[in-house]
Amino acid sequence: MRGFWKLLLxxxxxxxxxxxxxxxxxxYAPLVLLLFGAIYGNKPTxxxxxxxxxxxxxxxxxxxxxxxxxxxxxPIGAAAARESGVLRRFRxxxxxxxxxxxxxxxxxxxxxxxxxxxxxxxGAIVFHIRFEGNVLSVLAGFLLGATAFFALGYLIAGxxxxxxxxxxxxxxxxxxxxxxxxxTIPLEVLPAKVRAVSQxxxxxxxxxxxRGLWFGDSWGQHLxxxxxxxxxxxxxxxxxxxxxxxx
Amino acid sequence: xxxxxxxxxLHKSYGPVxxxxxxxxxxxxxxxxxxxxxxxxxxxxxxxxxxxxxxPDRGTVRVLGLDPRRDGYELRRRIGVQLQEASLPxxxxxxxxxxxxxxxxxxxxxxxxLLEQLGLADKRDAxxxxxxxxxxxxxxxxxxxxxxxxxxxxxxxxTGLDPQxxxxxxxxxxxxxxxxxxxxxxxxxxEEAERLxxxxxxxxxxKIVALDMPENLIRSLGAEQRVVFTADGQWDDTPLRGMxxxxxxxxxxxxxxxxxxxxxxxxxxxxxxxxxxVRFRDLRTEQPTLEDVFLALTGREMRE
Numbered sequence: 001m002r003g004f005w006k007l008l009l010x011x012x013x014x015x016x017x018x019x020x021x022x023x024x025x026x027x028y029a030p031l032v033l034l035l036f037g038a039i040y041g042n043k044p045t046x047x048x049x050x051x052x053x054x055x056x057x058x059x060x061x062x063x064x065x066x067x068x069x070x071x072x073x074x075p076i077g078a079a080a081a082r083e084s085g086v087l088r089r090f091r092x093x094x095x096x097x098x099x100x101x102x103x104x105x106x107x108x109x110x111x112x113x114x115x116x117x118x119x120x121x122x123g124a125i126v127f128h129i130r131f132e133g134n135v136l137s138v139l140a141g142f143l144l145g146a147t148a149f150f151a152l153g154y155l156i157a158g159x160x161x162x163x164x165x166x167x168x169x170x171x172x173x174x175x176x177x178x179x180x181x182x183x184t185i186p187l188e189v190l191p192a193k194v195r196a197v198s199q200x201x202x203x204x205x206x207x208x209x210x211r212g213l214w215f216g217d218s219w220g221q222h223l224x225x226x227x228x229x230x231x232x233x234x235x236x237x238x239x240x241x242x243x244x245x246x247x
Numbered sequence: 248x249x250x251x252x253x254x255x256x257l258h259k260s261y262g263p264v265x266x267x268x269x270x271x272x273x274x275x276x277x278x279x280x281x282x283x284x285x286x287x288x289x290x291x292x293x294x295x296x297x298x299x300x301x302x303p304d305r306g307t308v309r310v311l312g313l314d315p316r317r318d319g320y321e322l323r324r325r326i327g328v329q330l331q332e333a334s335l336p337x338x339x340x341x342x343x344x345x346x347x348x349x350x351x352x353x354x355x356x357x358x359x360x361l362l363e364q365l366g367l368a369d370k371r372d373a374x375x376x377x378x379x380x381x382x383x384x385x386x387x388x389x390x391x392x393x394x395x396x397x398x399x400x401x402x403x404x405x406t407g408l409d410p411q412x413x414x415x416x417x418x419x420x421x422x423x424x425x426x427x428x429x430x431x432x433x434x435x436x437x438e439e440a441e442r443l444x445x446x447x448x449x450x451x452x453x454k455i456v457a458l459d460m461p462e463n464l465i466r467s468l469g470a471e472q473r474v475v476f477t478a479d480g481q482w483d484d485t486p487l488r489g490m491x492x493x494x495x496x497x498x499x500x501x502x503x504x505x506x507x508x509x510x511x512x513x514x515x516x517x518x519x520x521x522x523x524x525v526r527f528r529d530l531r532t533e534q535p536t537l538e539d540v541f542l543a544l545t546g547r548e549m550r551e
Contacts, residue, residue: 002351002352002353003350003351006346006350007347007350010339010343010347014338014339017338018338084334085330085332085333085334086333086334086335088330089330089333089334089387089390092298092300092328092330092333093323093348093351093352094323094352095351096320247332
């Protein structure tokens with residue numbers, strides 16, 4: 001794994017040098033939180049089971065960040081590195097392919113974590129949001145959701161012939177998902193018919209799992225979510241591995 | 248001197264296309280070995296099979312005593328590679344690229360000195376996307392040298408460069424060889440191969456059609472020299488035609504081309520013109536080039 005840490009550092013720096021990626025990964029969700037917080041505040045309401053809008057929003061927006069990175073940032077980045085010949089250049093060195101892939105995943109994970117921490121911090125400081133869960137449990141749920149979506153992202157990059165197509169596919173999947181999964185608008189507000197559709201959207205399961213764990217649900221109450229996300233992780237991972245190419 | 252590269256009966260097809268069709272050659276340590284031929288002749292496929300980036304269908308490849316497919320990691324530590332189609336992340340800075348690629352190798356040279364030698368010292372903090380074509384090429388050369396390799400691969404190094412940058416790159420390549428490295432390069436510029444390489448393999452349709460030192464290839468052709476000059480007014484070229492060694496004389500407007508062989512051709516032509524009292528100017532000689540060799544061997548001109 002010679003060169004791994006250096007690669008990780010360089011990839012992280014490169015990520016932060018892309019203003020658009022940095023904005024949508026790290027600052028977008030906290031800004032949306034501030035906006036909706038200014039409109040709705042965080043007064044407890046029976047509609048959300050005695051919790052405020054912001055209490056619900058913070059764990060839900062974690063899904064927003066995961067979807068942005070996994071379905072938009074990652075497929076574009078991975079397909080562009082292949083298409084432009086960056087991967088070819090790395091391949092001609094003794095760097096182990098696994099080291100490259102792990103570093104790639106680690107950087108996306110790191111950026112997602114930074115975005116999530118800033119979101120939680122904003123919620124805690126500005127809206128004094130409630131947290132009734134177990135930190136490790138929430139962390140595990142987050143890791144499952146993030147890795148499942150990263151796997152889907154690599155699947156898109158692997159199946160798309162070009163970076164442009166990867167970008168289009170990622171966005172076409174991500175934007176509707178964000179709005180009918182509960183990741184931006186709470187599921188409770190959506191009409192029943194939309195909610196029926198949202199059950200078939202992977203992001204809904206990230207949001208449901210994160211909200212559940214955030215307020216102290218046990219994993220046993222979320223077997224459906226876990227099954228769907230593990231499925232995404234496996235299918236995405238296998239297809240990504242099979243369609244991976246250096247050029 | 249040992250053998251750096253040994254290739255025996257290399258075959259590689261893409262579908263029905265035989266990109267490389269039974270190529271054999273050896274590259275000795277310390278030489279600049281060039282593979283020339285038109286685009287699509289199989290140069291890049293050959294070099295990438297030797298580098299271990301492509302799997303040959305058939306044939307044996309040994310590089311520095313290693314099998315590129317089986318001992319790829321060990322081999323990649325000891326070679327430097329400049330690829331024909333490669334890139335770096337757009338916002339990666341020059342010094343970061345050297346620092347990063349250097350970290351992949353157990354042994355590396357001073358990146359700062361390398362940039363100095365390659366004329367990139369003032370571009371240390373520039374992003375890859377801001378570099379000119381020539382600067383990018385030099386950075387890729389720097390990356391190919393960062394691990395102090397025994398053997399350097401340069402695939403179409405000067406393609407897309409202007410003539411001045413191309414000449415500067417030739418000096419660079421000679422400099423690498425002077426440091427004791429072996430160089431295997433491909434090019435579709437015959438002039439480049441002729442000026443730069445100790446030995447040249449001419450490749451066409453996946454086969455080597457000739458392999459020797461450039462001067463031997465040219466000599467083996469038995470091609471004629473040409474003496475070209477411009478003369479004013481009317482004059483009788485019979486004495487020129489009668490000279491020993493002269494095969495024919497052509498007139499194109501005011502310009503005259505004398506074809507012939509032998510050491511004394513130029514002196515003979517000049518002497519004859521002076522005896523006849525013909526006023527001539529712009530006299531020059533044209534030697535046959537690898538371009539002529541290619542034409543003679545394949546029956547067609549090299550094309551870009």
